[in-house]
Amino acid sequence: MHEPWWITIPKAFLVINVVMVFFAFTTWFERKLLGRMQNRYGPNRAGPKGLLVPIADLLKLIRKEAFAPSAAKQPLYIIAPVVSMFTALLAFSVLPFGAGWTVGGKYIQGEVANLPISLILIFALGSIGIYGFIVGGWASQSKYSMLGAMRTCAQLVSYEVSLALSVLGVVLMGQSLSLTDIVAKQQTTLWFFIPQAVGLVVFLIGGTAETSRAPFDLPEGDTEIVAGYHTEYSGMRWGLFQAAEYVNLLTLSGLCVTLFFDGYHFPWVHSLDKFGPVWFTLKLFILVGLFIWLRASQPRLRYDQLMRFGWKVLLPVATVNALVTAFLVVLIK
Amino acid sequence: MKTTAELLATGDVMTVNFGPNHPSTHGVLRLVVDLYGEDVTGLEAVVGYLHTGFEKNMEQKTWWKCITYPERIDYVSFQNNEYVFVAAVEKLLELPVPPKATWMRTLLCELNRIHSHLVWLGTSALELGAISMFWYAFRERDLILDLFELVTGYRMHTRYFQVGGLAEDIPRGFYPEARKFCEWMPKAVDDYETLLTRNKIWLERTEGIGLLSAPDAIALGQSGPVLRASGVEWDLRRVEPYLAYHQVDFDVPVFPEGDVYARYRVHMQEMRESVRIVEQCLDRLENMEGDPWISDDRKVVLPPRHELHTSMESLIHHFKIVTEGFRVPEGEVYVAIESPRGELGCYICSEGGPKPWRVKFRAPSFVALEATATMMQDALIADMIAIVGSLDTVMGEVDR
Numbered sequence: 001m002h003e004p005w006w007i008t009i010p011k012a013f014l015v016i017n018v019v020m021v022f023f024a025f026t027t028w029f030e031r032k033l034l035g036r037m038q039n040r041y042g043p044n045r046a047g048p049k050g051l052l053v054p055i056a057d058l059l060k061l062i063r064k065e066a067f068a069p070s071a072a073k074q075p076l077y078i079i080a081p082v083v084s085m086f087t088a089l090l091a092f093s094v095l096p097f098g099a100g101w102t103v104g105g106k107y108i109q110g111e112v113a114n115l116p117i118s119l120i121l122i123f124a125l126g127s128i129g130i131y132g133f134i135v136g137g138w139a140s141q142s143k144y145s146m147l148g149a150m151r152t153c154a155q156l157v158s159y160e161v162s163l164a165l166s167v168l169g170v171v172l173m174g175q176s177l178s179l180t181d182i183v184a185k186q187q188t189t190l191w192f193f194i195p196q197a198v199g200l201v202v203f204l205i206g207g208t209a210e211t212s213r214a215p216f217d218l219p220e221g222d223t224e225i226v227a228g229y230h231t232e233y234s235g236m237r238w239g240l241f242q243a244a245e246y247v248n249l250l251t252l253s254g255l256c257v258t259l260f261f262d263g264y265h266f267p268w269v270h271s272l273d274k275f276g277p278v279w280f281t282l283k284l285f286i287l288v289g290l291f292i293w294l295r296a297s298q299p300r301l302r303y304d305q306l307m308r309f310g311w312k313v314l315l316p317v318a319t320v321n322a323l324v325t326a327f328l329v330v331l332i333k
Numbered sequence: 334m335k336t337t338a339e340l341l342a343t344g345d346v347m348t349v350n351f352g353p354n355h356p357s358t359h360g361v362l363r364l365v366v367d368l369y370g371e372d373v374t375g376l377e378a379v380v381g382y383l384h385t386g387f388e389k390n391m392e393q394k395t396w397w398k399c400i401t402y403p404e405r406i407d408y409v410s411f412q413n414n415e416y417v418f419v420a421a422v423e424k425l426l427e428l429p430v431p432p433k434a435t436w437m438r439t440l441l442c443e444l445n446r447i448h449s450h451l452v453w454l455g456t457s458a459l460e461l462g463a464i465s466m467f468w469y470a471f472r473e474r475d476l477i478l479d480l481f482e483l484v485t486g487y488r489m490h491t492r493y494f495q496v497g498g499l500a501e502d503i504p505r506g507f508y509p510e511a512r513k514f515c516e517w518m519p520k521a522v523d524d525y526e527t528l529l530t531r532n533k534i535w536l537e538r539t540e541g542i543g544l545l546s547a548p549d550a551i552a553l554g555q556s557g558p559v560l561r562a563s564g565v566e567w568d569l570r571r572v573e574p575y576l577a578y579h580q581v582d583f584d585v586p587v588f589p590e591g592d593v594y595a596r597y598r599v600h601m602q603e604m605r606e607s608v609r610i611v612e613q614c615l616d617r618l619e620n621m622e623g624d625p626w627i628s629d630d631r632k633v634v635l636p637p638r639h640e641l642h643t644s645m646e647s648l649i650h651h652f653k654i655v656t657e658g659f660r661v662p663e664g665e666v667y668v669a670i671e672s673p674r675g676e677l678g679c680y681i682c683s684e685g686g687p688k689p690w691r692v693k694f695r696a697p698s699f700v701a702l703e704a705t706a707t708m709m710q711d712a713l714i715a716d717m718i719a720i721v722g723s724l725d726t727v728m729g730e731v732d733r
Contacts, residue, residue, distance in 0.1 A: 038468035143349045147368075147714070214462060215534055223356045223460040224714050299534045300462025302715040303371050 557675020
């Protein structure tokens with residue numbers, strides 16, 4: 001059951017493009033949903049239902065003059081958004097979106113890369129992606145960027161701990177670090193959001209903070225520090241940061257679907273599993289909608305409150321959850 | 334507020350310019366802030382970026398042309414500003430105003446108070462990250478602007494108050510529309526409160542932030558919602574009634590905590606009270622169909638249009654008022670009212686001519702800004718935004 005390389009490479013190319021399209025339409029989806037929640041229409045001019053807005057955005061951003069502050073530390077300033085975008089896209093490669101298909105005697109895997117430690121890879125890539133934000137903020141040599149970079153650094157690093165601990169329960173129950181195995185395990189037992197409800201809540205909160213979305217959007221709290229780390233970025237460089245953020249959001253939602261909601265499987269009806277990518281996308285966008293809803297309804301936390309909440313509430317809860325799960329798993333065995 | 338030398342010596346203090354162009358400076362307020370990490374250790378407010386010389390300009394205009402200026406000083410509470418100037422001129426003229434005009438002025442001033450509070454709510458909630466509140470508040474604000482348009486023909490800067498009364502009679506369709514609004518508005522305020530009043534994050538962000546004690550508030554000359562949120566019951570509508578306020582029933586919301594949350598509560602309660610006042614005004618006005626809406630003093634008030642074709646005297650009055658303007662007897666007067674932001678005073682000085690010799694406004698926003706540093710004890714950047722927002726300043730009024 002091994003996939004030949006000449007299938008893997010076009011598939012990777014396809015997935016990366018699909019993710020980019022998803023990113024583009026997440027921005028549309030966010031504006032539309034946010035607009036609806038705020039008693040307005042959202043984009044409705046470019047194309048039917050405003051569907052061409054992301055394309056228009058892209059064209060605008062690419063054609064914009066890319067200028068940099070003269071004080072900016074040059075190679076780093078340019079590299080930073082690239083690093084963020086690269087790691088964000090890379091993380092998506094280990095998410096399983098289908099059960100695998102056999103076409104003409106050739107086997108096609110349901111993910112780009114099936115690693116035995118894919119979960120760790122996602123977290124590792126997330127940590128590297130943070131460098132992009134921090135270095136970008138620092139290399140801009142602007143005070144607002146600096147403040148934003150510091151906030152990003154503190155927030156993302158501290159919430160990553162809780163985030164990693166929150167999935168520990170799932171790992172213990174799935175008895176694997178491979179996302180493919182975890183999904184398969186949920187297939188035979190039950191969806192992990194039931195036994196791991198606490199883990200799910202911690203994961204969602206930590207995830208909101210990790211993708212710096214409201215109410216944890218402090219790194220770019222626009223009414224406080226203008227735009228945070230990307231204050232001095234414009235054009236497509238800014239676009240890359242923005243894209244990285246949305247792709248991170250997609251990855252995180254995808255991870256959540258995989259870990260807690262049985263990934264690409266359709267509930268009960270197994271014959272529908274061959275349409276895995278469809279169910280995966282559906283589940284993913286329901287979660288994205290949840291994040292958008294949160295943004296529409298909650299005010300922003302303050303820096304110290306965010307820190308206090310992360311270390312004093314989320315971390316202990318995640319730890320206790322992991323310990324209790326470990327205890328129960330051993331007991332049941 | 335100054336950073337201590339001790340902190341400065343560490344070399345870790347960063348001076349940041351917030352404004353005059355910044356997403357949350359309510360226009361063009363500039364704050365030069367010393368930051369030690371996220372802590373605000375020093376603060377200096379720089380005002381004057383929106384100075385347009387309204388007061389000086391008014392000296393070049395005849396009294397009745399001046400009325401358009403005060404509304405533009407505070408572009409959010411235009412009718413209250415308009416009224417305070419008209420009231421001052423009327424006081425110098427000792428001109429009686431017909432009751433219908435008085436009630437309609439009360440009604441419009443209260444609608445305008447709701448309008449102003451809605452703008453405040455929308456923008457300051459936006460600053461704390463509650464982005465949707467902005468659209469919800471502006472939805473109701475639009476209803477009020479529709480009412481203004483119905484009565485006056487303009488949505489903002491209505492210039493509907495004339496020396497001696499109103500510029501035009503109240504249109505027939507106004508009362509049912511205003512009734513509809515009065516029914517809707519309390520529900521809308523309920524909606525806002527469900528989103529914010531008991532929201533955990535909102536409470537965390539506003540409770541105990543920007544404390545201002547009652548003695549401090551009085552010493553700093555605060556008025557309006559800021560003062561009432563510090564536990565001082567002082568509302569000019571109650572203590573020095575003007576217009577028809579002594580004949581209507583309303584409560585003055587007072588909260589003793591003196592923090593941002595108390596200021597938020599005061600604003601929310603005042604919107605409810607204003608709706609009550611508007612309803613009472615409507616009750617009276619509906620029985621005044623056909624009453625005069627402006628005084629009959631031909632030396633000040635333009636004669637009715639139809640008389641111009643038949644009466645020589647009316648034509649002369651019309652000509653004199655339009656070309657030269659009416660004359661206001663020599664003297665000086667200070668009139669203060671409770672604008673949505675607090676005590677709004679208008680001092681005018683006349684030398685007996687058709688133009689004012691000096692006009693001066695006491696702007697509550699300007700006074701409120703003076704309390705910024707006092708409230709900024711142990712504040713973080715985010716608190717600073719919340720505090721400045723809670724003061725409800727309009728920079729047009731601060732800089733004039």
